Amino acid sequence: MIEIRNVAKWYGGVVALSGLTATIGRGLSSLLGPNGAGKSSLIRILCGLTSPSQGSVRVMGKDPRTSREIRKDIGLVPQQERLPPGVNALEFVAMAASLQGLPDPAGAARKAIETVELDPNDRRHLSSYSKGMRQRVKIAQAIVHGPRVLILDEPLNGLDPRQRSRMAQLFIQLGSEDRCVLVSSHVLEEVQELSSTVLVLAEGKLAAEGDFHAIRQLLDDRPHRIRLRSTDPLRLASGLMGSGTVSAVQTAGDNAIVIDTWTVSPFRRRLPRLTQELGVRLLEVAPLDDDLESVFRYLVARRSP
Amino acid sequence: MISLYRILLRISVTRGRLLAFLAGGALLDLIAYAVRVSDYANRETDVYQLLDLAALALYVPVVALVFSTSSLGDLAQDGTLVYVWLRPVARWKVVLVALASTLTVVLPMTLGPVWLAIALAGASWQAFWAITASTTMAACAYTAVFTAFGLRVRHALIFGLGYVLIWETGVASLGKGPAALSIRHYAESLLAHLGNQTVPGAIEADLWPAVIVLAAVTLAGATLTTILLSRQDVA
Secondary structure, three states: OEEEEEEEEEEOOEEEEEEEEEEEOOEEEEEEOOOOOOHHHHHHHHOOOOOOOEEEEEEOOEOOOOOOHHHHOEEEEOOOOOOOOOOEHHHHHHHHHHHOOOOOHHHHHHHHHHHOOOOOOOOOEHHHOOHHHHHHHHHHHHHOOOOOEEEEEOOOOOOOHHHHHHHHHHHHHHHOOOOEEEEEEOOHHHHHHHOOEEEEEEOOEEEEEEEHHHHHHHHHOOOEEEEEEEOOHHHHHHHHHHHOOOOEEEEEEOOEEEEEEOOHHHHHHHHHHHHHHHOOOEEEEEEOOOOHHHHHHHHHHHHOO | OHHHHHHHHHHHOOHHHHHHHHHHHHHHHHHHHHHHHHOOOOHHHHHHHHHHHHHHHHHHHHHHHHHHHHHHHHHHHHOOOHHHHOOOOOHHHHHHHHHHHHHHHHHHHHHHHHHHHHHHHOOOHHHHHHHHHHHHHHHHHHHHHHHHHHHHOOOHHHHHHHHHHHHHOOHHHOOHHHHHOOHHHHHHHHHHHHHOOOOOOOOOOOHHHHHHHHHHHHHHHHHHHHHHHHHOOOO
16 A cells, blocks of 8 residues: 655755655554664655655555545554644544545534544543543544545554554554555554554665564563673683673673673573572673664664665 | 634733733833824824834734644643643644634734724824724734744743844845744735835835735645644643
């Protein structure tokens, strides 16, 4: 339903996207990447809100920047929180329904607002809503016309765990209804909850794509760097080198060593037994590169020729 | 489109703006009354001069500037334009709705004080019709131009005020050349011709060229806004 061909986007000298090619079909897909990876730029291009600097995008075979027709089939939850002041949820969602050309805008708006578990009779202005409620109003205006392509930019931001889970279920349900649903996130656990096809974006490039389990495997299957502090670091270093679970060891001062391992799970299983055998007391185990951004950086470097 | 009209209207009309312009309008009326009591014999000429200098050169463009730049311009600045832009509606219709909602505020806000000024100064019916026509046409032209300006320029209000104060009230009075590039010049010409009265200090154009230019500026402003909206990079 969405075809992205060699898309690049730059703002002055800053490259937001670079040579991105991908196809997104029916069902639920996730766009995963750290902040600044280019997710929002890609989403803006997919909705026609801006033109790509290079390459092309087709949504259901049409150019979203120039085709008015395709806007009947696109729903977007933008990332920015701001909503028009001085209006309530029903008025705002009814405006969306009316501009989409629906025959009964108020009725459609009520239904969409109820779908996101808000009260359509709530006459308070949107400015008095909590962040989570505003987020759900944004989702309501995006689904009010039953779009065939639904794009949601960080839609779970600001929701409490219960709402997050309910909205995730809603996205899964929408994705199962013969439409393309694309959800962006920088949180791995959110994507895990959606159990979808995942596109990993990092530094403006497609770092990986596949189902969630394949991506999870990729994220684990990489060199890990771990700092170990113990009562006898040299004895521990020598024992670890002999165990075959580490590829490099270096001392780091303060009774600490830093090890590199490609087999993080076997290493974790072996470590407690080994320290017991060596009579060494382990004081601290600290992963040095487990933040998502370093994982994404690794994936980009791995994919580059 | 009615719902969009209502929402745009609600966004642009704030209590602060209304109070500020009601105060401005009241000041204009106070001066008009002062004209009547101070110089009764020449009041008709004095009223025309007042309407030209205070209403057409300052009050009308400033009111139009504030409400026009805030309609589509504010939406573009705060990122809420996306909720209008990403709908299958022709851009010219969105622009038309934006202009209609702005004029719904601008016309009463400008015509009200001007009519009251005419009444307080004890001016003629001819002056009433002349100022009604010139204010309406000037308001439409300023609204169209400033709506485009608000969509394209950051801090449009500040730059627009600079334009009104420096160009429309200042430079445009210096000679025929700059006057030809001023909306106020055509509006005051309309006022003078329809009122059959010389406006002191005004550089007059003929009646029909003034009408045609004001209408053309309105159309050009609306067209430019449509083009800018179509090409807009939406946040």
